[in-house]
Amino acid sequence: xxxxxxxxxxxxxxxxxxxxxxxxxxxxxxxxxxxxxxxxxxxxxxxxxxxxxxxxxxxxxxxxxxxxxxxxxxxxxxxxxxxxxxxxxxxxxxxxxxxxxxxxxxxxxxxxxxxxxxxxxxxxxxxxxxxxxxxxxxxxxxxxxxxxxxxxxxxxxxxxxxxxxxxxxxxxxxxxxxxxxxxxxxxxxxxxxxxxxxxxxxxxxxxxxxxxxxxxxxxxxxxxxxxxxxxxxxxxxxxxxxxxxxxxxxxxxxxxxxxxxxxxxxxxxxxxxxxxxxxxxxxxxxxxxxxxxxxxxxxxxxxxxxxxxxxxxxxxxxxxxxxxxxxxxxxxxxxxxxxxxxxxxxxxxxxxxxxxxxxxxxxxxxxxxxxxxxxxxxxxxxxxxxxxxxxxxxxxxxxxxxxxxxxxxxxxxxxxxxxx
Ligand SMILES: [Zn+2]
Numbered sequence: 001x002x003x004x005x006x007x008x009x010x011x012x013x014x015x016x017x018x019x020x021x022x023x024x025x026x027x028x029x030x031x032x033x034x035x036x037x038x039x040x041x042x043x044x045x046x047x048x049x050x051x052x053x054x055x056x057x058x059x060x061x062x063x064x065x066x067x068x069x070x071x072x073x074x075x076x077x078x079x080x081x082x083x084x085x086x087x088x089x090x091x092x093x094x095x096x097x098x099x100x101x102x103x104x105x106x107x108x109x110x111x112x113x114x115x116x117x118x119x120x121x122x123x124x125x126x127x128x129x130x131x132x133x134x135x136x137x138x139x140x141x142x143x144x145x146x147x148x149x150x151x152x153x154x155x156x157x158x159x160x161x162x163x164x165x166x167x168x169x170x171x172x173x174x175x176x177x178x179x180x181x182x183x184x185x186x187x188x189x190x191x192x193x194x195x196x197x198x199x200x201x202x203x204x205x206x207x208x209x210x211x212x213x214x215x216x217x218x219x220x221x222x223x224x225x226x227x228x229x230x231x232x233x234x235x236x237x238x239x240x241x242x243x244x245x246x247x248x249x250x251x252x253x254x255x256x257x258x259x260x261x262x263x264x265x266x267x268x269x270x271x272x273x274x275x276x277x278x279x280x281x282x283x284x285x286x287x288x289x290x291x292x293x294x295x296x297x298x299x300x301x302x303x304x305x306x307x308x309x310x311x312x313x314x315x316x317x318x319x320x321x322x323x324x325x326x327x328x329x330x331x332x333x334x335x336x337x338x339x340x341x342x343x344x345x346x347x348x349x350x351x352x353x354x355x356x357x358x359x360x361x362x363x364x365x366x367x368x369x370x371x372x373x374x375x376x377x378x379x380x381x382x383x384x385x386x387x388x389x390x391x392x393x394x395x396x397x398x399x400x401x402x403x404x405x406x407x408x409x410x411x412x413x414x415x416x417x418x419x420x
Contacts, residue, residue: 068097077102083409086368087114093271096280118228118260122339125255132208134307147179173314174322185253189246211302229260267365274360276308327383333357338374346370351378
């Protein structure tokens with residue numbers, strides 16, 4: 001019986017590996033056969049390999065016509081992620097179609113980086129936190145904290161960016177104020193007026209966050225997707241042997257500690273905000289009669305549409321004058337949130353966003369491991385993806401920036417897994 005199960009598991013793993021290989025082949029093929037960006041780095045040694053595999057498997061691979069992928073976008077994303085570990089994902093928020101999904105690791109492409117890597121979201125989670133805190137009436141637009149480069153929690157000091165103080169919700173998003181989010185998330189868990197217990201408070205928080213597609217597999221049509229970790233009462237009781245309080249869980253307020261999400265979930269979160277409260281399950285294959293219903297159904301979040309505008313204003317301000325001001329442009333109204341996940345080596349660089357602000361056409365998530373601050377690498381990459389998609393090409397200044405990013409190599413720092 002045991003052996004039988006083992007064989008079954010092995011078979012499942014093999015089938016999954018084969019399916020992954022096929023998806024990678026399709027994504028790589030699309031990138032390499034799109035002439036505009038294949039020319040970005042002439043003489044690339046990988047080009048003949050990809051061309052050679054083109055005619056191998058079957059008609060699906062040769063045409064790639066059953067994928068929702070935008071060929072030029074995939075090709076650009078593929079160039080930008082070279083030499084880096086992470087993923088670049090873009091989704092059309094109006095229909096859930098995946099527009100690009102480029103992944104890379106020191107040992108090559110791996111779709112798991114996008115759909116199965118459970119990673120700290122860093123400050124990108126603050127947009128979902130704000131929506132949840134607003135929905136639970138823990139805060140409103142006027143809720144303010146005093147923050148002068150951070151604050152103390154017991155003996156622990158948590159630093160913050162330089163910004164004006166006191167700071168309210170919209171600016172707390174734009175300038176990514178750790179103090180604001182640590183203060184109000186803890187206040188919600190400790191709130192004994194609206195909740196009979198901290199268990200009830202956390203369960204309520206969990207319900208809102210899950211309704212935004214966080215913490216469980218979304219159901220993308222690629223095998224192997226994982227759900228990550230969104231802490232609930234059972235998890236906290238097990239992890240901390242029934243001894244936890246708002247201080248134990250406070251790091252989740254700023255996207256660290258007991259909170260792990262996939263880059264796909266982060267991109268879908270950006271899509272749900274772009275839509276002011278709903279998303280369609282992301283999918284990479286064009287619809288068939290069999291998949292029509294699953295991939296056209298709207299999933300409404302539990303957040304009232306009333307609360308989206310202020311969070312979106314904060315995301316817009318992050319780009320016009322906040323933590324992502326370096327990518328501001330008059331060419332399109334990008335709304336976004338930077339994130340930096342602390343790491344034993346160099347920090348991970350993260351950005352989620354969408355554009356244009358009104359009637360959005362693209363949501364994007366970029367997660368670059370060891371890429372530094374969110375504004376260093378992830379935000380510039382996201383802005384290039386958005387520009388390419390909305391404008392159909394890159395300006396000459398953006399082309400120069402794309403070449404610089406494409407040439408950047410970050411593989412020096414080993415991953416924590418590799419150190420073990
Ligand atoms: Zn602050």
